[in-house]
Amino acid sequence: MAVCTIHTSTQSLNSRCSLYTPTKTHLGFNQRQVVFYSKRGSSSSSKRGSSSVITCSAGGDSQTIVIGLAADSGCGKSTFMRRLTSVFGGAAEPPKGGNPDSNTLISDTTTVICLDDYHSLDRTGRKVNGVTALDPRANNFDLMYEQVKAIKDGVAVDKPIYNHVTGLLDPPELIKPPKILVIEGLHPMYDERVRDLLDFSIYLDISNEVKFAWKIQRDMAERGHSLESIKASIEARKPDFDAYIDPQKQYADTVIEVLPTQLIPDDNEGKVLRVKLIMKEGVKHFSPVYLFDEGSTISWIPCGRKLTCSYPGIKFAYGPDTYFDHEVSVLEMDGQFDRLDELIYVESHLSNISTKFYGEVTQQMLKHADFPGSNNGTGLFQTIVGLKIRDLFEQLIATKQAAPVEATKA
Ligand SMILES: Nc1ncnc2c1ncn2[C@@H]1O[C@H](COP(=O)(O)OP(=O)(O)OP(=O)(O)O)[C@@H](O)[C@H]1O
Numbered sequence: 001m002a003v004c005t006i007h008t009s010t011q012s013l014n015s016r017c018s019l020y021t022p023t024k025t026h027l028g029f030n031q032r033q034v035v036f037y038s039k040r041g042s043s044s045s046s047k048r049g050s051s052s053v054i055t056c057s058a059g060g061d062s063q064t065i066v067i068g069l070a071a072d073s074g075c076g077k078s079t080f081m082r083r084l085t086s087v088f089g090g091a092a093e094p095p096k097g098g099n100p101d102s103n104t105l106i107s108d109t110t111t112v113i114c115l116d117d118y119h120s121l122d123r124t125g126r127k128v129n130g131v132t133a134l135d136p137r138a139n140n141f142d143l144m145y146e147q148v149k150a151i152k153d154g155v156a157v158d159k160p161i162y163n164h165v166t167g168l169l170d171p172p173e174l175i176k177p178p179k180i181l182v183i184e185g186l187h188p189m190y191d192e193r194v195r196d197l198l199d200f201s202i203y204l205d206i207s208n209e210v211k212f213a214w215k216i217q218r219d220m221a222e223r224g225h226s227l228e229s230i231k232a233s234i235e236a237r238k239p240d241f242d243a244y245i246d247p248q249k250q251y252a253d254t255v256i257e258v259l260p261t262q263l264i265p266d267d268n269e270g271k272v273l274r275v276k277l278i279m280k281e282g283v284k285h286f287s288p289v290y291l292f293d294e295g296s297t298i299s300w301i302p303c304g305r306k307l308t309c310s311y312p313g314i315k316f317a318y319g320p321d322t323y324f325d326h327e328v329s330v331l332e333m334d335g336q337f338d339r340l341d342e343l344i345y346v347e348s349h350l351s352n353i354s355t356k357f358y359g360e361v362t363q364q365m366l367k368h369a370d371f372p373g374s375n376n377g378t379g380l381f382q383t384i385v386g387l388k389i390r391d392l393f394e395q396l397i398a399t400k401q402a403a404p405v406e407a408t409k410a
């Protein structure tokens, strides 16, 4: 049975339907969003053109778990998503028969939505107003909150689409509540209301040197951009990145930090990486991974008889630390693997990795050996975080299923 509420700008009444008239002002634009939501599983009726939001929550039945993944553009979000969806099995694809430029990826268990779809200003709008896409004024956080909340409550939404090909805002697409909703993009933890909806959050923290190396590799090789234009684009984004994107890492449950190697003195190629997995302590349903002995401080060079390492070798480190005043455990890997099949040796020394069978991390890494970062800590830690998210999901489901039984007992 759907439970609905009426909201107006001045009052909130209990009723069977919800009518909300949000009026937002960005850069002098007076925008009105119109979205009709439908109950989980039912066919949706959607319409644009009036000035109301109607929400009807499905109430009672299973809830969607929401994961936030934050990073700057070109920092490996898509690669991470491919690893994550693979852990749950099944291929992730854009909505069938929908907009070919949709940014959404749907698999049996997960739906990944890209928060670029909540840009309130299109490419021309940003240019005219002199703002970047990273600026909160170019994004509609009210709608992002309303829609993520609706999906979490089991209600389908008509989500806008930002078209990266044309730079325009396209007509919306229907997003039905999945078991796991991943919101990935620039600002999943910027708005407190959206942040509070997250069951788990990840920040990909790519140092400037590495970001530059990756961007050059992709934008020069694949997109034909010049070195100068890449430099200029990074520089132009930097103030807004520092102001609005980077601070989100303090809220993340886990941060994957990617730095230049310390194994090669003065390395500036950015090919060999030092990667840190920073895991907050005390997060519900999430127990940090550890190396050898939980809570100890350890430095480990695994190269030798069981792990082939060419120059500059591989070094692991593990230990407790603090991060933005939070207690964390940090696992670090510097260097790269020569042979992925030998990764089992490293895997067998890690604990709390939430595998379902011996060697699952190695199997996942081998399966996606062609993804960027498969020979270093980025791929390894992304895979492990994927397994931890599966574990968190299963624990949350088990908790929910147990709840009615407990209530009956009481
Ligand atoms: N772990 C990695 N190791 C090396 N290069 C990487 C890694 N992850 C990503 N890259 C490089 O960065 C590029 C962008 O990766 P990806 O598409 O996953 O990022 P993104 O954050 O989704 O980007 P965008 O937001 O621009 O779509 C890849 O084509 C690759 O060149």
Ligand SMILES: O=C(CO)[C@H](O)[C@H](O)COP(=O)(O)O
Pocket (backbone or CB within 6 Å): 072, 073, 116, 123, 133, 134, 163, 164, 165, 167, 186
């Ligand atoms: O930071 C970004 C997130 O991916 C993009 O730059 C932003 O979405 C604008 O996209 P485009 O360059 O296609 O207009």
